Amino acid sequence: MATNQTAHADEHAHGDHRPSPYNPLRWLFSTNHKDIGTMYLIFAIIAGVIGGAMSGLIRWELAEPGVQIFWGMADAGNLGTDKLFSVQMPDGSHKAIFGNEHGYNVMVTMHGLIMIFFMVMPAMIGGFGNWFVPLMIGAPDMAFPRMNNISFWLLPVAFALATISMLVPGGSMGQGFGGGWTLYAPLSTSQQLHGGPSMDLLILSLHIAGISSILGAINFIVTIFNMRAPGMTLHRMPLFVWSILVTVWLLLLSLPVLAGAITMLLTDRNFGTNFFNAAGGGDPVMYQHLFWFFGHPEVYILILPGFGIVSQIVSTFSKKPVFGYLGMAYAMVSIGVIGFIVWAHHMYTVGMGLELEAYFVAATMIIAVPTGIKIFSWIATMWGGSIDLKVPMLWAIGFIFLFTLGGVTGVVLANSGIDTVLHDTYYVVAHFHYVLSMGAVFAIFAGFYYWLPKMSGLKYSGLLGGLHFWIFFVGVNIIFFPQHFLGLQGMPRRYADYPDGFAYWNYVSSIGYAITAVGALVFFYMLLDMFVLRRRKLETAENASPWGEGATTLEWTLSSPPPFHQFNELPVVAEEKHH
Amino acid sequence: MASHGDVKHDYHLVNPSPWPVVGSLALFVMAIGAVVWMKGLGDSGLLAAKNPVIFFVGLAGVLVTMAGWWGDVIKEGQQGHHTPVVDIHLRYGMILFIASEVMFFVAWFWAYFEMAIFHEARSAWEIAGDPDVMKAWAHWPPPNVETFDPFHLPLINTLILLLSGTTVTWAHHALQQGDRKGAMWGLILTVALGCLFTYVQFAIEYPEAGFAFGNMGDTTTANLYGSTFFMATGFHGAHVIIGTIFLAVCLIRLLAGHFTPQKHFGFEAAAWYWHFVDVVWLFLFAFVYVTPKLAMEG
Amino acid sequence: MKRGWIGSALAQALVYTFAATGIAAAQTETGPVNGAIGLQPAATEVAQDIANFHDLLLWIITAVTLFVLALLLYVMLRFNKGANPTPKKFTHNLTVEVIWTVVPVLILVFISLFSFPLLFKQERIPQAELTIKAIGNTWRWDYSYPDQGVDITSLPLSEEDAKAQNRPFRMAVDEPMYVPAGVNVRMLVTSNDVIHAFSVPSFGIKEDAVPGRINETWFNVPKEGIYYGFCQELCGTLHGFMPIEVRVVSKAEFERWVQSKGGQLASAEPAPAAPAAPTAPAPDATPAPVAPATPG
Ligand code: HEA
Ligand code: HEA
């Protein structure tokens, strides 16, 4: 959004008391939105590496038919020394490190949960949201700076609980919980299969991650409603702020329902309640309704901030204001609203009856319309612009294309008639990785490359950034495009092993992972180069805005990095020119 | 905000605080403790099953954090950091918190209504080994469940809560009028009514129930009806207790002279929370207590 | 452990055709084919409808995606900072905004015209001549033919057995589910423990096996042969090892099979399925299978 603000850029003039980064209390006790945002971003990167490594194990296991690293139940007794990832026990026998197929299921479950709850959400909402919502609306900090910090610190706690969950007994099948990120009952409540403490730890982990997000949501809503600088009306807010606003509403209204659902899992497991136990009058399918009532809004929680990031970047690097600003904002609002009434498209095969299925088909497909408005408005923003294909713009354009590809397969899945064959196959896996691993992740990298100079005051190598993009772009497409084929051929999800008929494309997919991993290495080398090896500071002339005239939001009026406390005198946002 | 003499806005830039990280750690200990208590994470000692020690250590940490944190908030309020705009923040924050609580109760009502409305679908179900179970569940409430008479204790509790809603409003009006005595009595009555409600519910009504929350060793009385009933009313009861404590703290603060006729948001937040708890109860009364009775008679 | 499979899709397809020679009669096998990129060949009318609908959708979504890609490439070239140094500043154009709202709506309405009839066809269960109940267990499928009094337990072949019999490992089972060709079959699906899902991709069916519930679906396969399916809802450690093998055979052979399993033919003409879900096997069925299912 073009904002023609009249306040003088607030440089170090006001005595910037920036505490030393080596003081641990600065981070532990922080009440500063930028420091907290930084912690969120570092946390997300760590979680991304762990979740990415786990997907590596998944792809390794699936590289060819037969059991590669999650030793099969049949093999358990007689592991030979030639087997990978086995340790020698004191008695001379060999034991598999990752366990059997159950270990694979644990890996898939934790990969999904970590990527969603500990990578994408912390990066987008906690990281970029914390850093840039206050800056973009001209506020000195968040509304509740201390609560902001507990939102962050609850995440390592939740992550620790989830990690411990993998290491303690899960039940008769082995360590950890292997029931998928959806935690479906009765697999998750079965005394026999998952009677151990593992699932209880996971439930509490999600409770705590949920509390973190709800508190964060309250904080953002209050900040955005009440702390906008004079003249910053709702309809002048940058689209990134709009996207966070819609996202946190979804969080606020959907997460408590998940909290309720998993609390019922907890009591079914430990206190003998019968919510999801058919023999006691309960219904396993009810869990799925409760989960997806949260779960579907959740997938938009994962992508809406990405929409916001992409809007800022596309406008900046086209040197042109966003096309159809109001339409863009309200498209997100309507995606959020409709997102609450489509949940059962994940459950077409549970036997819910014709009328309900027909309703959910129609409701689900409607979401393609506001999403299409966004896609075309981005292109219209570029249309007539003066496009500079800098690194963030590459990721943003990659996002638009790959998200579209993932979105249209969602429309295929929305048709219950076809979902009958595609449900729980790799077609679904391909769909959601296109919107997540290419949609959400590309948006995160776009935002990261866009704001990194602002956050650090340093320059990065555009060459390395571009290399990172291209390797990733090729890699993830090789991973996930063939998965459509597998899904159409009927390959089920969450299979540690598969018939030979699925071998070829699985192998290709695993090769794609290797390429992607190289891309990730380039990313980390880029960071090393930027922060340690060369440490090039931004020139004074470009210190406030390295992206030039296209970058019009308030954060580009401040120094890089911005002062520890910005806007001691609130900026005044004047009438916009283009309305 | 010590050295920011040149700050030209009314927002509250809070000083660094130990509570978030302390509270998170305490919650971690509490979560581990809960799992130890329920399942055990080791064979003996502190980590053995049924050992509640770690849980209570964590809980103590959480309570200390709450006291310390909200104590700081009160102090900051006294020091004048709660400017009009910060006051608005607190109001919005409280409203949004209540909104999320409403969605939390949606989950319990969802479970309850699914059974209440779609119970007939269950007649076509099949349970391995026990075809009769499903026949029973095709009725609602199930024939073997003896529900409460809504117009007995539950009605009394409804009246108690409604009355407490009026006393808290009385306290509020008195406070606004500068009538501290009236406010005090209004609050004392509200807290007393809250305690009474809790007593009636947990000490008189619950022990009389003809159904159980879960089959803690006893499979004959446990069923979905009991699970939904106790989950919904139990979580409501927990909220009544929290609200009562909140109001009691406000009573102490009133006596300590914290509230003025113009500024008393702590009290208002407690009152809002109380009204929310009240409204939830009305829904519970209507749908969990009254309609099953009508359904059985009709 | 390494298999030289990276060969080609073609080789795999050949394996399929010849694998069948290991079995009594020459039969076609329908299951996943290595390297294939589309749906499995349709074995039922519904599956054919699904395939047609999928083809239609594939055209539409490909067109949408390529259209977006083309626009992106065009703007990147035409409005590159080299080609267009001074950006325009427009931000509105009512006409195009209306178009890109209305056209997707029309596309979606068009899709619905085909989507709903397909759904109705799948969900409205026609008069069936045979009822089979599939019961999921951790980790195996049980099949029960209530009207014939046949109950079987189906377990996957071990790797050695599969190799010895020249059958596809992880798909072939010791006791397949037998079905007569050209007959409307009603499938009842339920579970004894956790949720499983009964699916045969080439039939176009997938139904969750939910404990407590009995879900229904139907199929009618005109062509004899062997058709493979999978458990398709995560059910624990051996989720990947509870395959489904359906043998579609002639009526005569089906009757022979029923008798060999100790069941009886309900009548000369198979009785129309009772409207209410039959929950127990016929009371007089004598469970004395000639060849008891051997867990392998
Ligand atoms: C970022 C996350 C994200 C996003 C944005 C979406 C977006 C969509 N999803 Fe996806 N989805 C997931 C994440 C996401 N999904 C996940 C994680 C799962 C699996 C969960 C699990 O089981 O583990 C899933 C599963 C899933 C299913 C269930 C499949 C199954 O299990 O059987 C369905 C079915 O309807 C579905 C549909 C859709 C639709 C219609 C959209 C739409 O919003 C897409 C809209 C976008 C477009 C259509 C593209 C742009 C539009 C145009 C260019 C306009 C013109 C287009 C047309 C007219 C077609 N998704
Ligand atoms: C955001 C979500 C997300 C992301 C990014 C990914 C990324 C990847 N996923 Fe995953 N996946 C899921 C969410 C995600 N996945 C979910 C929800 C499931 C379902 C689980 C279930 O069934 O229960 C799943 C399941 C799943 C399966 C199916 C397993 C099965 O059903 O048996 C497979 C198989 O190939 C797979 C592979 C991969 C691979 C190779 C990647 C690669 O793209 C990984 C490469 C690494 C990255 C792209 C991460 C890089 C990011 C960072 C380093 C952080 C950067 C941060 C900042 C800059 C701040 N995933």
Ligand code: CUA
């Ligand atoms: Cu049975 Cu999956």
Ligand SMILES: [Cu+2]
């Ligand atoms: Cu969805």
